[in-house]
Amino acid sequence: MKIRPLPPKGQRPGFLLMEVILALMIFAVMSVGFTKALAAMRQNSRLIEERMKVAQIVDSALTEAMTLQSLEEGETLTDVDENEMEILTVVEPLEFENLEGSLLQQMFRITVTGRWYKNGREQEISAEGWRYLQLYRP
Numbered sequence: 001m002k003i004r005p006l007p008p009k010g011q012r013p014g015f016l017l018m019e020v021i022l023a024l025m026i027f028a029v030m031s032v033g034f035t036k037a038l039a040a041m042r043q044n045s046r047l048i049e050e051r052m053k054v055a056q057i058v059d060s061a062l063t064e065a066m067t068l069q070s071l072e073e074g075e076t077l078t079d080v081d082e083n084e085m086e087i088l089t090v091v092e093p094l095e096f097e098n099l100e101g102s103l104l105q106q107m108f109r110i111t112v113t114g115r116w117y118k119n120g121r122e123q124e125i126s127a128e129g130w131r132y133l134q135l136y137r138p
């Protein structure tokens with residue numbers, strides 16, 4: 001059996017313990033950063049999901065108000081228990097003239113506003129639509 005002599009100090013194969021520790025430290029720092037980024041993304045995802053649910057409720061209330069057979073000027077306040085929010089629907093008449101100069105009657109602006117409290121602060125989202133009653137006759 002032949003014994004090979006050790007190569008000189010600068011040419012030895014493998015890693016030093018210090019190199020391995022440094023690589024593990026860099027990996028640990030990157031892992032902590034990724035974990036924090038994933039937690040922030042999860043929080044943002046929850047906020048967006050909640051906001052989308054509220055927007056869907058407000059959009060549904062606007063659609064319901066737009067499809068009523070007849071509209072009257074005024075305000076309606078509705079409580080929605082599932083999100084502890086209130087929906088304010090405001091119907092106001094609009095006055096427009098057509099190209100001949102005659103007044104368009106039965107034209108309404110419908111504004112639906114959802115209000116709720118989150119973390120002690122009032123939150124609000126609105127949706128608006130216009131409706132010309134004569135175009136929506138059954």
